[in-house]
Amino acid sequence: MVRLSVNVNKIATLRNARGGNVPDLIQTVRDIEVFGAQGITIHPRPDERHIRYQDARDLKTVVGTELNIEGNPVPAFVDLVLEVRPDQVTLVPDAPDAITSNAGWDTIRNREFLKEVIGRFRAAGIRTSIFVDPNPEMAAAAAETGTDRVELYTESYASGYGRDPEAAVKPFRETALAAAAAGLGINAGHDLSLDNIAFFAREVPHLMEVSIGHALICESLYLGLENVIGMYKNRLA
Template identity: 80%
Template sequence: MVRLSVNVNKIATLRNARGGNMPNLVQSAKDIEVFGAQGITIHPRPDERHIRYQDARDLKAVVTTELNIEGNPVPAFTDLVLEVVPDQVTLVPDAPDAITSNAGWDTRTHQKHLREIIEVFHRAGIRTSIFVDPDPEMVRAARDTGTDRVELYTESYAQHYGKDPEAAVAPFRKAAEAAAGVGLGLNAGHDLNLDNIRWFREQVPHLMEVSIGHALICESLYLGLENVIQMYLQRLK
């Protein structure tokens, strides 16, 4: 079964809108685990517009499955990860003002930088993953950074799934085979939802974990959080 890690950024966005502690992010994460999710993902940004750095510390104390922290490895982010020591850190090349992640790493151009920061995280015992586009060349080059996994950026799949599912998933199948060919674990995430997740899971080999946040929280407004998590788990079997 492919593991489901729930990104709780949008819960933090809702909390921050009123300045209090409703919804309670920590309790929400605990409930999400009780409902069956196998991990919690957060993506703190420098402006802390949703996840705050303190949230990472608070979640570390309560998450019992897997804590995954995503972000661009600028000094403040790196210091936070080394303080919290999550199970996994996912490196994402997003600009400070980016609304959401919008591209994967060029693992050839940034190979030296990535190798150096991955060595730092490995010394702390943290599994690493690199956010990449579904490009077999970028995937294969990621091996030389020393990373444990790559996470395929799935926005293009989500955009084209409704028109031509086979064409939408084909690049991801090739990227997955490239990852397996060089011994890298495989994650995926971005714009996956209840409509497109089953086909992706069925067609992309070697998939270990998906991270889903925005769509899952939106779907939960209509269907309920516990119910939606169970629906994802069924599709990921």
């Protein structure tokens, strides 16, 4: 079964909109785990517009499944991860002003930088994953950085799924095979939803984990958080 990690950035965005503690991020994370999620993902950005650095520290003592921290490995982020020591860190090359992640790493051009950063995380006992585009060459090259996994950036799959599911998933299937051949685990995330997740999970080999936030929270407005988590788990089974 593919594991479901719920990205709770949108919960923090809603909380921050009013300046108080409603909704309570910590309690929501506890509930999400009770509802059956197998991991919690957060993506703190330098401006802390949703998840704050302190949230990462607080969640370390709360999350009972797996805590995954995503972000661009700028010095402050690296220091935070080494302090918190989550179960997994996912390296994403997003600009400080990016609304959301919009590209994977060039693992060839950035090999030495990634190798140095990943070496620090692995020395601290933290599993590492690199955000990559659906490109077999980039997935294979990622293995040379010392990473444990890659996370497939699935925006192009989500945008193309409605027109031609097979064409949309093909590059992800090929990239997953290349990653697995290089000895890497495979995660995926970005714009996956109840509509498109089952086909992706069925067609992409060796998939271990998906991280879903925006769609899951939006769907929960209509269907309820507990119900939606159950629906994702059924589609991933």
